[in-house]
Amino acid sequence: MEKGYIQVYTGDGKGKTTAALGLGMRAAGRGLKVLMIQFLKGTHTGELESIKKLAPQFSVVRFGETGKFFFSMDQAEKDELKRKINEELDRLDDMLRDQEWDVLILDEILGTIENGLVSLERVLEILDARPEGMEIVLTGRVLPDKIAQRAHLITEMRSIKHYFDIGVSARDGIEK
Numbered sequence: 001m002e003k004g005y006i007q008v009y010t011g012d013g014k015g016k017t018t019a020a021l022g023l024g025m026r027a028a029g030r031g032l033k034v035l036m037i038q039f040l041k042g043t044h045t046g047e048l049e050s051i052k053k054l055a056p057q058f059s060v061v062r063f064g065e066t067g068k069f070f071f072s073m074d075q076a077e078k079d080e081l082k083r084k085i086n087e088e089l090d091r092l093d094d095m096l097r098d099q100e101w102d103v104l105i106l107d108e109i110l111g112t113i114e115n116g117l118v119s120l121e122r123v124l125e126i127l128d129a130r131p132e133g134m135e136i137v138l139t140g141r142v143l144p145d146k147i148a149q150r151a152h153l154i155t156e157m158r159s160i161k162h163y164f165d166i167g168v169s170a171r172d173g174i175e176k
Contacts, residue, residue, distance in 0.1 A: 001032070001102060004135040005152035006127060008143055010110060013157030014175075016139040020105045021047055023137060028057035032102035035095065036060045039085065039108040040115075046173050063088040082117045089122065096129050103135045110140020110147070120144050 007023070009016040017038075024034040034057060041062055051060045063085050073081065095101065106126075112118040123138075127150050130136055138147065148154060 001133045007137045007153040008151045009139045010143040011156040013159040015157045020137045027103045034058040034103040035101040036105040038062045039112045099131045105137045114142045
């Protein structure tokens with residue numbers, strides 16, 4: 001691509017990661033190289049298996065993978081997660097410099113900001129360092145104004161009704 005843009009999928013509704021995956025699949029199908037970095041994902045999901053089938057055009061890496069959900073961690077575990085994610089973000093700097101990827105998906109990066117694991121300034125640095133031809137997609141529930149100002153496309157997913165509210169938990173192949 002000659003010019004890449006910054007896209008954001010945000011809001012309290014379901015579908016942010018799914019939308020980013022759909023964009024990634026479309027890009028891979030057109031020969032673009034896609035890297036998805038997932039943050040705050042605690043369990044093995046169906047998308048990991050699907051993406052393996054699209055290799056080498058589409059790859060996924062998990063930063064800060066713990067096998068636990070963030071809300072169930074004690075403070076020491078959260079501190080360790082913060083250290084680990086910020087250390088792993090240094091690898092992202094190298095990936096941006098190598099310009100190997102056409103599309104970079106930062107899944108739940110907004111959640112890392114919201115939970116104090118990554119600073120807003122660090123994410124802004126990533127956005128500002130992206131090569132001209134790289135598309136970047138960010139997902140998460142809460143969108144900081146400074147990221148919104150840099151974004152070229154923002155889609156808000158809004159929950160109107162959800163079966164989680166009546167006790168249905170995440171299902172294999174649908175939510176995970």
